[in-house]
Amino acid sequence: MVLCTAQPFLVKINSEVELTQEKVIREFEPVFYPESIAIVGVSQNVFKVGSLWLKAIIDAGFNGPVYPVHPLGGEFLGLKVYSSVKEIPGIVDYVIVSIPREAVPELLDDCADKVKAVHFFTAGFSEIGDVSGYELEEELVRKAQSGGFRIIGPNCIGVYCPEGKVPYGPSGRIGKAGSVGFISQSGGIGEKLVELGAARGINYSKGISFGNGIDLDSVDFMEYMAVDPKVYIIGAYLEGTRNGRRLFTTMKKVARLKPLVVWKAGRTDVGAAAAMSHTGSLASPASIWSAALRQCGAVEVRSVEEMADTLLIFQQLGQWRGSGKGNGIAVVGGLADGGGGISVSSSDACAELGLHIPSLSMETRHKLTGILGQVGSILHNPVDVSQSGSNPDIIREALGIVLADPSIELVIIQEDAGILLKYFPMEWVQDINTVFVDFRASQEKPIVIVSPPGASDLQRLEIEQRLTQASIPVFPTMERAAKAVANISSYYQMQEASKS
């Protein structure tokens, strides 16, 4: 069977799950797939955020009408500038607001019964820590409820949806449409995830930066992505929540439907204080969060790199879930000479993360000795293939033998491009990568590549891109690869355990 990342996770909606798929999807359609967008705060200064945003949306090829709004009216980038939202003809799905906070209440009066969702880039609310910020937020929510629209933010970047041609914020970043969804309380972390997506081949169906989350909160977006058939994996960056019980109940439901990866920042006192200043989030002890996430069956990560790594491995490995009982991992190193130290250190990296590195069977080792020889070889697992002389045919044979071992469910290969390219030309190294690409397509056991940075980063990135396109996840260090494998394994183990 050829593995394919395009196969959706099966989303079964039943009474226990209590998510009313259609209603939720309909409610969020104007947010993620708006038919029209207004941008409030577009001035003639092309470096102002509103103006950049307008240009970004046009450049992304957004299909529907885009309405710039500014009290002075006029024309900008060939579009009529409306002096107020009220003046725009008909209904507006999505309004992006980048104006001073003092002007916000009046704007919301204009939006009543006219728009479906209002997103505030505007900051200066509860996160500045004085009472007026909280009061203003409460006023905003009241106006939204009476005016029949939802609020995203304030203090955030809002929506990202490559399929709907909605770029991520005023930088205009937009990547390929894919199967990953992200929910981020931080606009900057959201942007980094989008950027890492472009760099490392993580393709998003949609994403949202929701900032202070005064109306639509992490929970709402999680519920939506849980039932959205286009999202297979959900990553969430959270600094806090105003309703912990509701969040945890939701996460438990969501994690049963699809992989949920959560990074709770503000774990330490200093971090929590920064979170308070950033999104007005209140601190809760890190240990409580970790325990709760485990109970929910969500995977906990602790950095933007680990979040990206984990989303990538879920995306690339598609429906693979191993046996669920401490999957057997083989580690292969020494594609060029010098696989000994890597064998030792990668064993440590995997074992310290609880991965199971079983000894290969006598038969497997016998076969490997036959093609690699005894001297200079380490064949128990890790397997050091340096005696192959980096010959792609011998590597193919050796890898085939390792993959055929019944105790092995996944192979991590250390491919140090910087070392290989010092001995061999790029074509030779690509012939070795062809072996990995072929095995990924022709059999079911996943291949994970560790491709460490070094002195040949241009070629290394070219190789990474090729492997990524072939649904092979690539990581810069053995530790990060091992952690990603441990994370995907732990997700399925938690789900398995919750069934019994």
Add this chain to the structure above:
Amino acid sequence: MVLCTAQPFLVKINSEVELTQEKVIREFEPVFYPESIAIVGVSQNVFKVGSLWLKAIIDAGFNGPVYPVHPLGGEFLGLKVYSSVKEIPGIVDYVIVSIPREAVPELLDDCADKVKAVHFFTAGFSEIGDVSGYELEEELVRKAQSGGFRIIGPNCIGVYCPEGKVPYGPSGRIGKAGSVGFISQSGGIGEKLVELGAARGINYSKGISFGNGIDLDSVDFMEYMAVDPKVYIIGAYLEGTRNGRRLFTTMKKVARLKPLVVWKAGRTDVGAAAAMSHTGSLASPASIWSAALRQCGAVEVRSVEEMADTLLIFQQLGQWRGSGKGNGIAVVGGLADGGGGISVSSSDACAELGLHIPSLSMETRHKLTGILGQVGSILHNPVDVSQSGSNPDIIREALGIVLADPSIELVIIQEDAGILLKYFPMEWVQDINTVFVDFRASQEKPIVIVSPPGASDLQRLEIEQRLTQASIPVFPTMERAAKAVANISSYYQMQEASKS
């Protein structure tokens, strides 16, 4: 005062330290600064290891005579090939051996009273796990003792010395000469350190891969580098030792003289088994090693990345050692928009590693508010400068204020090139980096940069190179920067504690 990485650590030799500097330096001169090199196992096949090695040494510009040796004699690369070592005229300082292990004893007879050091790339000794391997090693040591020469290896890459124009192994890798020394039981890890050195600006005075270490062992090389005035920092990758007591006594002495960074691999059962197959090293429990390293005052690291990071920060920060009591760290983020999430997550990363992130003084915060404003700013520490609009002048002013705070001893700056370059041209971003370079040169508090990979890696690498040349250490993630800072702090704290 302008900080300069070229200032040597002060090496004081006294009776307590018991290292006889001159004798040791004289003994190792033929190894690290050989006047002549013979390569045994050079065939007419240019792809054989011996032939590659010969070419590598010539290409590196090695000054002294190089003698290829092969039983068939003849000529190769314009050099006379000697049929045996005996035939070479005069004394040979350093012999590189790449021939089958069976031929080794006879070769050593030829080396008696003729050569000063013999290095075996040849493998197939104790590491293959049968008795014959150990017996052969014992025979080699006996022959070395009676023949008046020292052995490096077997099963290793041997010497690296850019200053002496000796490249690292047959790949011919050679970088700039500098102040870092490495000692590696693994040839591959050594090669990766040399490669990372070229990529990240870690400049070595010398390095050694010593494999099974049957004669000259980690201890010998540590003793040498401890007294070598050209080496300021020592990094050691160890899988095991044949004499634990001697190693620990030595490490304690060495760590008092200069920073000693040790990576003990084979920490786990699987890793230890691989170490046995790799260099014939016997396992000892990881916890014992960790405790002993702490007692020695050596910094323990756990991956090749952490080793490189730690050597880099010691090299770049030169004589800086902070106050030694939980140095105050400031974190600055948000050079482009979106510094909030980074503020929260970097606080966590630093605090979880025990770094002290003190609140900035009221005066400092007041000044920062004056130039950055209140709304959208996080100014307690971490400092989010996103309200600067990425203006280099405002960033200069803000950074100056932070550096002037009396509780701050070191500043970590998150510079996300991928994010910045989406908004600003490269020249603009380089103007921001000029601020960092200027501060590094004009005042004493170190600046550490976090430069995460992403979608603009070409420009990012260009920036990294510029900062590195200005003695600023650059790390790819906040976690790794924080760990490197924690490592350098812990070294000086341990040394301080051992004095009292």
